[in-house]
Structure formats: C-alpha cells, structure tokens
Amino acid sequence: MPHSRPDGDEGLKAVLDGMNGLLMHRVRLGICVLLTRHSALSFSRLKELLEETDGSLGAQLRGLEEGGFIVSKKEFRNRRPVTWYSLTAEGRKRLEKHLEALARMIGGCEPIDRTR
Secondary structure, eight states: OOOOOTTTTTHHHHHHHTSOGGGGSHHHHHHHHHHHHSSOEEHHHHHHHHTOOHHHHHHHHHHHHHTTSEEEEEEEETTEEEEEEEEOHHHHHHHHHHHHHHHHHHHTOOOOOTTO
C-alpha cells in the first residue's frame, strides 16, 4: 500500500508554481547555472561548454534575454565580434526560486523501488 508524504500531494501545486517555465529546457537552465559561476561568458564559450549548435544556442539565449534572465554585450576583439552574456539580478533571483522549487520537489519524492 502506498504511503503519502507528510506534506501531501496538495503541496505539489505550490512547488510547481514556484518553477519557471522558461527554465524547464535543459540548455536554458544550463546557461543560467553557468552564468552564476562567471560574471560573463562568450557565445563561443557557452557553445563549447553546452555542446550546442549555433542555431540552437542562439535561440535559447534569445529566449532568456527576452525573458529578462540575461543581458548581452557586443564588442570587438582583434577585429572580430564577440558577444558576452551575463545574468541579470532579476534573472538570478528567478533562477534561485526555480532551483529551490526543484529541490523541494526532489525532496518530496519517494525512493524508487527498482525491484519491480
């Protein structure tokens, strides 16, 4: 017979409400987590770290920028364009809220019975 968690299944809705839909995609979440570790990262470095194509990474970055999570700054290095991305203060707060909700959700899981 399954047993319920002390906080009950009803608490799941509150946890889900704490998550940000924009961060549900693994690449967008990865970008934000990487940007918490660095003041800024270039497009080419993000591409290398996340092993994404130009088109895919560009689309994910654009979504985060339009959503107010990140900002971009363009400059030239050795006469070549370089785009730098950094996390906004609001983006950092929203990421922290999302990660806290994920932790609560994971903490509320029952152990998986692998014998079945």
